[in-house]
Amino acid sequence: MSMGSFAVRDLSKSFRTGPPALSNLTFEFEGAGAVGYLGPNGAGKTTTLKLLVGLLRPSRGHAYLNGVDPQVSRRRALWDVGALIETPEPYPTLNVYEALDVVGRSRGLTRESVDREVDRCHELLDLPPLGYRIGWLSKGQLQRVAIASTLMGDPTVLLLDEPTSGLDPAERVLVRRLLKALKRDHLILMSSHQMLEVTEVCDQLIFLHHGRMLLQDRVEGVAERIRPRAVDVEFARPVSADPMTVLRGVASLVEVLSDRRWRIRFDGSEETRVRLLSLCQGLGPVAQFANSSLILEEAYLDLISATAPES
């Protein structure tokens, strides 16, 4: 399999109204792996993906897929690329097979190859029966068909805009596992709101804010910069002590989730974390002491405050 690449250079996009959607964005990736593309709504994630596949024209700069600018030749640029942008919807009158067939055939597969590829995708993504009409599918089934369409013909580059959107937990696990396997010999750009999901799948992260790149780093580097400021404590036995009395001066806030579980917010330093553990152990046996599940907004706000002085 040939090596894929995608790049944007000094890419900017403005619409008729509102502030610029993207400003001077530059990044480049080649080979295999997964790049997480993170940012809140309106950060410019989908706009970047649309510019990459030629659904939008840049106001300035260039986008390249496998070295080809889609503004110069969309057909050559998209030849070895599978793209899932927003919510793709094949015609509702067609069945699952027909929806995938048009993708495979337009990517140069023979009828026999289409059949094999449909079978492969059906197995990998647990697709609905191939004779089902698109209009009959649930949101999750439709999303899996859309993901399958990106895999038809096995393109080297995959551009995925929130690929687990609309999926139930089991389907999310399925897709995450698939992406982790695919990144070994594919290049994936995956946008998401789900920080944990992206860190599980991706090797590199790009943070976007108001159309500007805030940070590009390996996942470990980002984790270092974003210090979780909350821990979840689970005691082995119910605890009756008043948490704010016990943790006075160390915790900034304690949420009592149950008689055995607390969520403790603190300054994020390692020193405080150790003290908190020690104080909790003083109340009784601790069954679990772990970083609170980090939602993107919190991490994102941390990142903004961390990078603001530099910028």
Place this chain on the structure above:
Amino acid sequence: MSTATGEASSVPVTARVPRRRVSDLEQFAIVTVHQLGHYFRTNRFLGLLGLAAVVSALTLAFQVDAGVATVQFEQLYKASEYLSNFLMYTGLWIVLAAALFGGDALSVDFSTGAGYYMLVLPIRRSVLLAGRYAAASLVTLAVVGVTYAFAAGGGVYFFGARDVPWDRLAESFGIAALFSLAALSVAFCVSAYVRSPAAGVLFTLVALYVGFTTLQAVVELAGYEPWFSLTYAGGAMAAVLDTDFIHVQAIPVGEDQYYYLWAATVIEGLEIMAAYVAIFLPFSAYLYQRKESTG
């Protein structure tokens, strides 16, 4: 790899499938077949085809009920006159079909998720447009074909197969095909411009039917030939069958005052239709090529 149920799957994640370069022509055929597969299952196609069949069948049934002698008398004992009258409203069917199949053919890519499915494939937009245009033309012709089939059946029943002017009927169908292409070119242009599929269908219908008909009437009232009107050109479909064709009639409406009633000649009609295709189809391709997915 595991499936959603957590069971291990032996299917390889990566497939080394051979892929060959696909020509524009092959992709055109792929898109046309894909679009036809969609149209054939839509209620609008089945409804319009059924409606055209029911209206034509009812017309024929009433004529059969009136009797052969009556119909022959009414149609001046001419099969061509009968066919010309039977096909008088073919233009309306074509306008309806053009609005329903062409009015949202391109706008659907910018208002629904259809564009995110098709426009990210390695297919030129001009090829996508051409495939959809071909498919829309074929389904429009299917609707038109139903009315022509009933007309031909009626012609044979009332006048006998030998008296039916098959050559002129075929010419009329050819003109209807060109009229369909012209109407679809306008519809595709509207569809490439507007963002809402419903608006595309409505604007096409208003432009082709209400707009042209009204303008045509106003221009005729002023004594000029409505040479710009596509619906005026559509008269050529019946004109080719009409043995007593009159290009312009001057109807006296007062002292030295006349109201002129125009009918397009076959050549004139063909020229107007060809001009519509030549202007509106490339323009719709230009608009479609330039359009961004901003939604």
